[in-house]
Amino acid sequence: MSVYPQLYEGKAKILYATDEPEVLLADFKDDATAFNAQKRGSITNKGKINCSISSQIFQQLEKKGIRTHYIDSPQPHQMRVKSVKIVPLEVVVRNIAAGSLCQQTGLPIGTVLKQPLVEFYYKNDGLGDPLLTRDRLLLLELATPEQVETIHNLALQVNEFLREFWQQCGITLVDFKLEFGLDSKQEILLADEISPDTCRLWNTGETDPNLRVMDKDRFRRDLGNVENAYQEVLQRVLKAVETNNLK
């Protein structure tokens, strides 16, 4: 809850206005949805855990020169963010085949991709977030060609950072989804969140296909121990950040 007016409620977050016109407050919810909200539930403490993980990662990315919407985190489940106009694209980067890539191409799960695959999906719940071709994206004017180029490059830079960061955590980054927004100067900022809700994370060294899962697939596939897995990811993130900050 917040004393500020609510602007928008999404599946995982509520956005509030603040006293500053260019600043919003994102309140991370425990609600969990999957398969375009056909499956609904809740993960205890998810809001706090995902907000804390995202806050740490955004701060690390800022240190690497990647601009994000993150300002600060006044409470564990709340993040102050720069107000942006969200580009209606879900940008997925894949390092290892899983999920819809396997379903749609027949590639076996776990296939290591020779190079990262960047995909654009139309952020549109009514249409079920369909995979876009570049030409369809341009046809719909979801972004300009220059913006697509910038977003593509940023997604690969974020992947480079995240792969190494999650490796430090003893976690293999399979794939993840990013969202970007435009600020008042039309600059592209990384927005939304980076968390076990938006990344596929496998416990490195664990070969059991169910035991290795440390992300939202535990909820999607009813694997159990969802909160424990999210908590474990947070503890490893905090340890990695502490180590990096001491360097």
Ligand code: 5GP
């Ligand atoms: P896939 O296309 O295999 O279902 O998802 C690829 C990656 O993007 C996974 O890490 C998945 O968590 C993330 N992803 C794709 N779409 C969404 C979405 O609508 N919400 C969330 N939270 N993650 C998504």
